[in-house]
Amino acid sequence: MKFTKTLMATTALTVASTAAIADGHMANEMTIVSWGGAYSASQQAAYHDPYMEMTGVTIINDESSSEAVAKLRAMNEAGNITWDLVDVEAADAIRLCDEGLAMEIDADEILAPGDDGSSASDDFGDMLVSDCFIPQIVFSTTFGYRTDMVPEGVEPPTGACDVFDLETYPGKRALNRNPIANMEWALLCDGVAYEDVYDMLETDEGQAQAFAKLDVIKDETIWWTAGAETPQLLADGEIFMGSTYNGRLFSVIAEQGQPVGMAWEWQMFDLDGWVIPTGLSEERLARVLDYVRFATDTQRLADQAKYISYGPARASSAPLVSTHATLGIDMAPHMPTDPNNAENTFVNNYEWWADYRDDLDAKFQSWLAQ
Amino acid sequence: MAEQMLAADGRPLKASLNRALRRQKMRALLLIAPLLLFIMLTFIIPIGQMLFRSVENQIVGDTIPRTVDAIAAWEADSGQAPSEEVFVALAKDLMIAVEEKNHTRLGSRLNYETSGISSLFRKSGRSVDDIGEVYADQFIALDPAWEDPATWITLLADPDWITRQAEWNDDGPEPAFELSDTAAEILPKTAEIYADFASVIREVDNDSPVDEEPWNVVYLALHEDLIANPGLQIAGPLAGLLSQTATQAQGFEREDVRAAFEDIDEDWLDVDVWQTIQTYSPAFTSGYFLNAVDLQKTPDGPEWQPENEQIYLTLFWRTLVMSLTITVSCILLGYPVAWMLANLPSRKANLLMILVLLPFWTSLLVRTSAWKVLLQQQGVINDTLVWIGLVTDDNRLALINNATGTIIAMTHILLPFMILPLYSVMKTIPPSYLRAAKSLGATNWTAFWRVYFPQSVPGIGAGSILVFILAIGYYITPEIVGGTKGVFISNRIAYHISTSLNWGLAAALGAILLAVVLILYWAYDRIVGIDNVKLGG
Numbered sequence: 001m002k003f004t005k006t007l008m009a010t011t012a013l014t015v016a017s018t019a020a021i022a023d024g025h026m027a028n029e030m031t032i033v034s035w036g037g038a039y040s041a042s043q044q045a046a047y048h049d050p051y052m053e054m055t056g057v058t059i060i061n062d063e064s065s066s067e068a069v070a071k072l073r074a075m076n077e078a079g080n081i082t083w084d085l086v087d088v089e090a091a092d093a094i095r096l097c098d099e100g101l102a103m104e105i106d107a108d109e110i111l112a113p114g115d116d117g118s119s120a121s122d123d124f125g126d127m128l129v130s131d132c133f134i135p136q137i138v139f140s141t142t143f144g145y146r147t148d149m150v151p152e153g154v155e156p157p158t159g160a161c162d163v164f165d166l167e168t169y170p171g172k173r174a175l176n177r178n179p180i181a182n183m184e185w186a187l188l189c190d191g192v193a194y195e196d197v198y199d200m201l202e203t204d205e206g207q208a209q210a211f212a213k214l215d216v217i218k219d220e221t222i223w224w225t226a227g228a229e230t231p232q233l234l235a236d237g238e239i240f241m242g243s244t245y246n247g248r249l250f251s252v253i254a255e256q257g258q259p260v261g262m263a264w265e266w267q268m269f270d271l272d273g274w275v276i277p278t279g280l281s282e283e284r285l286a287r288v289l290d291y292v293r294f295a296t297d298t299q300r301l302a303d304q305a306k307y308i309s310y311g312p313a314r315a316s317s318a319p320l321v322s323t324h325a326t327l328g329i330d331m332a333p334h335m336p337t338d339p340n341n342a343e344n345t346f347v348n349n350y351e352w353w354a355d356y357r358d359d360l361d362a363k364f365q366s367w368l369a370q
Numbered sequence: 371m372a373e374q375m376l377a378a379d380g381r382p383l384k385a386s387l388n389r390a391l392r393r394q395k396m397r398a399l400l401l402i403a404p405l406l407l408f409i410m411l412t413f414i415i416p417i418g419q420m421l422f423r424s425v426e427n428q429i430v431g432d433t434i435p436r437t438v439d440a441i442a443a444w445e446a447d448s449g450q451a452p453s454e455e456v457f458v459a460l461a462k463d464l465m466i467a468v469e470e471k472n473h474t475r476l477g478s479r480l481n482y483e484t485s486g487i488s489s490l491f492r493k494s495g496r497s498v499d500d501i502g503e504v505y506a507d508q509f510i511a512l513d514p515a516w517e518d519p520a521t522w523i524t525l526l527a528d529p530d531w532i533t534r535q536a537e538w539n540d541d542g543p544e545p546a547f548e549l550s551d552t553a554a555e556i557l558p559k560t561a562e563i564y565a566d567f568a569s570v571i572r573e574v575d576n577d578s579p580v581d582e583e584p585w586n587v588v589y590l591a592l593h594e595d596l597i598a599n600p601g602l603q604i605a606g607p608l609a610g611l612l613s614q615t616a617t618q619a620q621g622f623e624r625e626d627v628r629a630a631f632e633d634i635d636e637d638w639l640d641v642d643v644w645q646t647i648q649t650y651s652p653a654f655t656s657g658y659f660l661n662a663v664d665l666q667k668t669p670d671g672p673e674w675q676p677e678n679e680q681i682y683l684t685l686f687w688r689t690l691v692m693s694l695t696i697t698v699s700c701i702l703l704g705y706p707v708a709w710m711l712a713n714l715p716s717r718k719a720n721l722l723m724i725l726v727l728l729p730f731w732t733s734l735l736v737r738t739s740a741w742k743v744l745l746q747q748q749g750v751i752n753d754t755l756v757w758i759g760l761v762t763d764d765n766r767l768a769l770i771n772n773a774t775g776t777i778i779a780m781t782h783i784l785l786p787f788m789i790l791p792l793y794s795v796m797k798t799i800p801p802s803y804l805r806a807a808k809s810l811g812a813t814n815w816t817a818f819w820r821v822y823f824p825q826s827v828p829g830i831g832a833g834s835i836l837v838f839i840l841a842i843g844y845y846i847t848p849e850i851v852g853g854t855k856g857v858f859i860s861n862r863i864a865y866h867i868s869t870s871l872n873w874g875l876a877a878a879l880g881a882i883l884l885a886v887v888l889i890l891y892w893a894y895d896r897i898v899g900i901d902n903v904k905l906g907g
Binding site: 070071073095098099178222225236237238354355356358361362365366367368369370 | 488
């Protein structure tokens with residue numbers, strides 16, 4: 001009799017506690033979508049790990065940022081949003097905001113003020129390019145080259161325009177399989193003035209000129225879709241030079257010690273940050289907002305720069321950027337924003353790309369397939 | 371007449387037999403019901419829905435219904451952009467779409483047909499709320515009451531609704547706005563756009579029309595109504611205001627909406643843009659299917675796309691040719707292996723079998739990436755060739771990021787699908803047949819070709835169908851090793867699903883691919899006969 005009672009009691013307890021765990025588990029999970037690779041690792045170290053330790057919330061990583069727009073649209077149509085927070089480039093944030101797939105936010109209300117006392121909207125300043133966008137970092141798309149493959153007696157390449165110079169720098173190249181940055185570089189390197197680039201790209205003649213310039217290297221180019229491809233191709237000696245995100249090149253050079261150099265000239269600045277999907281339940285939204293407030297404060301943004309060479313989006317974080325977490329080298333010279341790196345830089349014109357992305361994507365993809 | 375046969379229980383034998391059969395059928399159906407349900411839910415229905423997108427085009431009519439109505443009468447042959455009336459309809463539609471954040475989707479949709487429309491809609495979306503401002507200013511200058519949301523409510527809302535709205539105390543959703551019948555009759559255009567305004571305010575902004583000044587296009591609609599009916603009379607508290615406004619409104623400064631759109635972007639006067647909107651007005655369209663075979667839909671019937679945008683037929687053809695090449699290479703490589711497997715002593719055969727199956731147990735992505743390491747210019751194969759001296763160092767072979775790479779990697783990946791059916795068929799061919807042939811004087815070759823090979827053909831058939839159909843829809847391997855010249859139609863489908871978000875075109879391409887496979891299967895059945903295909907003994 002006693003045995004039966006004990007058995008029943010333990011069973012009841014087990015069932016209850018399992019239910020409690022399952023319940024607590026459900027309530028304390030958050031799916032955060034990002035880009036993977038070295039970038040996700042830096043977010044894990046700078047944001048996720050300290051936050052999970054502090055609050056006990058479990059953060060699940062999903063590496064789907066490159067397909068974020070398509071997947072969010074599908075989730076929205078199905079009425080089942082499984083993501084809580086999504087890391088996207090500024091242009092995608094604008095697109096998601098326009099389609100009502102990302103939530104509009106009030107920066108001063110949901111983001112922490114800067115450590116120096118400035119309000120969040122002042123601290124982020126121009127980086128708040130869309131009503132839905134919570135900026136994290138400034139990165140650049142720029143070129144890396146194999147130092148040991150530079151022909152003898154020739155100066156090493158300094159920037160984007162050298163990629164079009166097959167005579168001086170023979171060998172394969174790697175470029176992003178989409179029009180952003182490639183079209184601008186093609187025109188800039190074909191002698192178009194910086195101020196005129198986007199005006200030119202609106203016209204058929206401008207587009208034709210850009211494609212003609214790209215035609216020069218089309219057969220010598222490997223087109224990448226993931227930021228990790230160029231570093232791998234460089235490490236294998238498959239290409240002479242290629243474009244990718246500057247943080248990826250940093251890890252090839254500083255962390256892996258590969259014979260790779262940076263060619264910063266005409267690097268393209270871009271922003272990356274969070275968007276919150278629309279349609280989250282109140283409870284999930286509260287959890288996400290709590291995380292976002294923590295992960296975008298002055299110290300956390302500066303912390304991320306210990307792991308990857310991207311500049312924090314807050315002005316107040318810049319003085320806190322110090323040395324690499326494991327290598328101990330000073331991070332400031334590796335930041336895309338360091339004035340010694342490039343004389344000429346250009347800033348991705350998000351508004352323009354939000355308007356013309358569809359048009360140019362279609363033309364670029366058919367140009368590639370020809 | 372023959373007497374009816376009766377069963378033991380006295381019922382007619384026929385009925386009894388039928389009942390037993392029916393019960394048996396029901397039992398069988400119940401047994402497969404879970405699987406059937408599973409396949410319906412996870413396979414048939416989703417695929418059906420996806421394929422339905424290839425003809426569905428409701429977005430245009432849903433987003434800009436007034437414009438679609440107004441444009442119907444316009445003739446593209448006139449060479450002129452449509453009249454003022456169409457632009458007024460567009461201003462109203464666009465205003466609502468912008469508030470509901472639908473206009474960029476519609477822009478993207480129409481951009482698939484005519485490049486440039488996406489930017490046109492986005493740009494116009496930012497300034498469309500200025501259209502009608504001229505009238506709003508004049509109405510308000512005439513009488514500030516026009517600025518007061520309460521005036522509009524009194525004028526247009528159903529008295530019942532006003533009572534219910536006043537009683538509503540933030541408990542649950544606000545009652546949905548209802549128009550008064552008189553307003554709808556006297557001020558039809560105003561009432562219509564105001565009703566949309568009220569529902570957007572309530573559903574999108576979570577505000578109440580009683581607190582919000584109407585959009586500028588509502589003033590524009592009011593002006594339209596007053597011009598059409600200068601002497602209108604209305605009972606109630608607003609009688610004075612309305613009749614005075616009606617008289618004054620006749621002398622208002624007019625706004626040229628067409629010119630306003632031209633100001634935003636002169637492409638609005640482009641006939642092509644309007645032709646696209648008109649052509650894609652209906653709820654269903656053949657446009658996606660036409661696009662999928664490099665045609666475009668025009669009012670004069672299908673026409674070829676511009677030469678630099680024709681890619682799909684090339685891709686379909688390439689997919690077929692390369693899948694066929696892969697199938698043939700699989701036969702050539704797989705046949706000897708299968709023969710060896712079938713004829714070796716079982717212990718050795720088992721060991722070999724494990725080697726054949728080993729790729730199945732490795733991730734597809736890992737295997738494909740391994741080929742990358744092997745095939746690249748600084749990779750293992752090229753290094754070896756250079757080391758042997760077959761190839762000079764500056765002339766390394768391009769084995770990857772082209773069609774060669776795709777064929778090599780996919781032949782390897784699909785090889786087990788050829789070897790396994792071949793092996794199971796060869797296993798059933800008695801070795802005594804070959805011996806008999808030889809004892810009757812046949813050479814080795816004749817014995818193989820005349821006796822053994824014909825018996826193994828069903829295996830080749832089964833393997834070929836498997837490999838070919840798998841190859842034709844392959845996506846990951848060409849994406850990784852194919853570069854731009856070695857990609858299949860499936861990569862293009864994936865691009866449209868995940869990057870360009872042109873799901874309609876993706877669905878049309880998918881439907882065509884499915885049809886091609888079914889046709890080839892049917893042709894195979896007619897030529898070889900599906901009964902001749904064997905997956906095993």
